[in-house]
Amino acid sequence: xxxxxxxxxxxxxxxxxxxxxxxxxxxxxxxxxxxxxxxxxxxxxxxxxxxxxxxxxxxxxxxxxxxxxxxxxxxxxxxxxxxxxxxxxxxxxxxxxxxxxxxxxxxxxxxxxxxxxxxxxxxxxxxxxxxxxxxxxxxxxxxxxxxxxxxxxxxxxxxxxxxxxxxxxxxxxxxxxxxxxxxxxxxxxxxxxxxxxxxxxxxxxxxxxxxxxxxxxxxxxxxxxxxxxxxxxxxxxxxxxxxxxxxxxxxxxxxxxxxxxxxxxxxxxxxxxxxxxxxxxxxxxxxxxxxxxxxxxxxxxxxxxxxxxxxxxxxxxxxxxxxxxxxxxxxxxxxxxxxxxxxxxxxxxxxxxxxxxxxxxxxxxxxxxxxxxxxxxxxxxxxxxxxxxxx
Ligand SMILES: *[C@@H]1O[C@H](CO)[C@@H](O)[C@H](O)[C@H]1NC(C)=O
Ligand SMILES: *[C@@H]1O[C@H](CO)[C@@H](O)[C@H](O)[C@H]1NC(C)=O
Ligand SMILES: *[C@@H]1O[C@H](CO)[C@@H](O)[C@H](O)[C@H]1NC(C)=O
Ligand SMILES: *[C@@H]1O[C@H](CO)[C@@H](O)[C@H](O)[C@H]1NC(C)=O
Numbered sequence: 001x002x003x004x005x006x007x008x009x010x011x012x013x014x015x016x017x018x019x020x021x022x023x024x025x026x027x028x029x030x031x032x033x034x035x036x037x038x039x040x041x042x043x044x045x046x047x048x049x050x051x052x053x054x055x056x057x058x059x060x061x062x063x064x065x066x067x068x069x070x071x072x073x074x075x076x077x078x079x080x081x082x083x084x085x086x087x088x089x090x091x092x093x094x095x096x097x098x099x100x101x102x103x104x105x106x107x108x109x110x111x112x113x114x115x116x117x118x119x120x121x122x123x124x125x126x127x128x129x130x131x132x133x134x135x136x137x138x139x140x141x142x143x144x145x146x147x148x149x150x151x152x153x154x155x156x157x158x159x160x161x162x163x164x165x166x167x168x169x170x171x172x173x174x175x176x177x178x179x180x181x182x183x184x185x186x187x188x189x190x191x192x193x194x195x196x197x198x199x200x201x202x203x204x205x206x207x208x209x210x211x212x213x214x215x216x217x218x219x220x221x222x223x224x225x226x227x228x229x230x231x232x233x234x235x236x237x238x239x240x241x242x243x244x245x246x247x248x249x250x251x252x253x254x255x256x257x258x259x260x261x262x263x264x265x266x267x268x269x270x271x272x273x274x275x276x277x278x279x280x281x282x283x284x285x286x287x288x289x290x291x292x293x294x295x296x297x298x299x300x301x302x303x304x305x306x307x308x309x310x311x312x313x314x315x316x317x318x319x320x321x322x323x324x325x326x327x328x329x330x331x332x333x334x335x336x337x338x339x340x341x342x343x344x345x346x347x348x349x350x351x352x353x354x355x356x357x358x359x360x361x362x363x364x365x366x367x368x369x370x371x372x373x374x375x376x377x378x379x380x381x382x383x384x385x386x387x388x389x390x391x
Contacts, residue, residue: 032224034115034167035093035101037174038147038213040181041082041121041354042231042294043089046103048121049080054105057140064334065121069319073344073357078334082121084318084344085357088228088294089117089174091364096172104150112158115171118147124185125178125206134198136185144178148213155220168221175214177228177294179206179269184353187239192246199265207272211280218284227277228292228367229270231355234262235302237317237325238352244324256302257315263299270295274374291374297366301348301359308362311346318347318356327352 037043049066051057064070070078074085080103081087090100101117102110110116124131125144131137159167186199214225233239235258243259253260270293277289305314316324319340321331331338333351341347345358355363366372 031170032096032098032172033170034113035089035096035098035117035172035174036115036151036222037089037101037117037119038144038151039089039119039174039176039178039228040123041119042177042180042228043087043117043119043174044080044082044103044121045087045089045101045106045117045119046080047105047117047119049078050103050105050107051120051140051142056105057142059139061335064332067334069340070334070351072340080121082354083350083357083360084340086360087357088360088364088367089119091361092172092174092226092368095364095368104154112154116151116154118150120147122181123147124182125209126182126202131182131185136189138181138185144209144213148216151217152220164221168223171222172224172226173217173222174226174228175217176210177230178210179203179230180233182206183233183265183269188242192243196261196265200268203269203272207269207276210273211276214277214280214289215283218280218287223287225287225289226292226373227273227289228294229273230266231294232258232263232298232302233266234259234264235298235315235348236353237315237320237327237349238329240315241323241325241327241329241352256299257313258302266295277374290377292367293372293374294363294367297363297372298348298355298359300366301362305348309346309358310348314346314348316347317349317352318344319351325349325352 048057049063052059052063052066065080065082066078068078069084071081072084093100099114101115104116104118120142123142123144124138127143127145128138128141155164158164182202183199186202187195190198214227217225235256239259239262247259251260252258274291277291281289301308301310302314306312317326317333319333319338320326321328321338333340344350344356347356348359350356370376370378
């Protein structure tokens with residue numbers, strides 16, 4: 001029933017936008033009036049930087065994502081996004097005719113009606129205390145659950161004018177990706193010998209944590225979810241540099257040059273996540289849950305880089321402090337003497353750990369046209385094709 005009314009309100013909004021084509025394009029290509037987002041640096045549109053500037057997040061050196069050339073391609077200034085421009089979330093918002101999703105800690109006049117982004121760069125899916133007990137350190141006590149709590153705390157003000165149910169029927173929740181910072185910190189803080197096994201043992205726990213969080217959102221009334229999987233970490237300049245001397249030639253995929261073991265690791269995470277989503281769909285048939293396959297969407301860029309306008313073998317970071325993949329953790333992008341490439345749009349990798357706007361743009365296209373989602377979506381409302389056909 002909730003699905004049906006969500007669909008009816010789509011039709012209503014669509015006919016509204018059709019009958020007044022000269023007015024605002026707010027509903028131009030979608031039926032959502034707001035987006036709520038959770039996640040890490042792939043989705044953070046400014047929270048981490050704001051937390052640092054407000055003194056709520058500690059750091060040794062000024063956060064490099066707050067320095068040029070971050071943001072140079074689209075915003076013309078650093079916005080706290082870990083890229084030269086827009087992220088996948090920004091392209092999703094644009095696709096649905098909505099403003100870029102505002103960071104929760106972005107400023108005084110947060111317009112709740114347009115949605116809120118709770119994603120923070122560097123946060124794990126599992127609680128920080130859990131990791132600390134296992135000798136894995138995080139700078140701050142912010143996790144996926146913290147973001148969920150911020151969201152829950154916001155509900156009384158969010159649902160003041162309309163009921164939460166009505167608001168969530170018209171909202172898209174983008175949940176993730178999560179896990180990259182749990183795994184990354186295990187890989188970078190433990191020895192190569194023990195890290196893979198340790199990280200593997202976290203996979204079911206992380207997928208369970210994501211599942212519980214999604215179930216909680218559904219309890220609160222959320223009915224439209226997009227859940228992205230992990231990217232291909234074995235293709236990132238940061239991992240390729242970190243493991244530079246650890247592996248042999250046959251550990252690299254000859255076609256892409258990516259580290260096979262790490263990509264298999266991500267595939268396993270993504271397959272566990274998709275299996276969990278099947279379970280959630282069965283338990284909550286009225287909820288639309290779309291898996292966004294960032295992994296395969298990004299792999300096609302590495303495989304056919306020139307077709308997409310990128311350089312051949314695009315594994316090097318555009319912006320970094322040198323080395324075989326132009327990544328050096330002591331000279332991050334933003335700090336001297338690191339340097340950025342002249343044309344970021346010809347690179348997939350921006351700063352070692354994150355992708356360029358050009359790469360995110362292709363990934364979002366691949367997701368939003370439905371080719372890299374499960375189930376395939378109709379770009380109109382994100383509803384699976386089958387459900388639309390049924391209505
Ligand atoms: C981190 O936050 C959680 C949840 O708010 C809290 O229970 C825990 O005590 C905190 N841990 C530290 C080390 O501050
Ligand atoms: C509620 O309505 C007031 C007055 O129209 C408006 O200023 C405010 O932004 C609305 N709040 C939400 C959460 O929609
Ligand atoms: C995409 O990635 C998954 C990992 O989740 C893998 O198992 C699958 O075969 C890939 N699918 C396609 C269509 O390439
Ligand atoms: C990283 O940069 C530092 C400082 O310039 C330098 O001392 C070090 O050798 C570099 N490391 C690599 C692996 O290039």
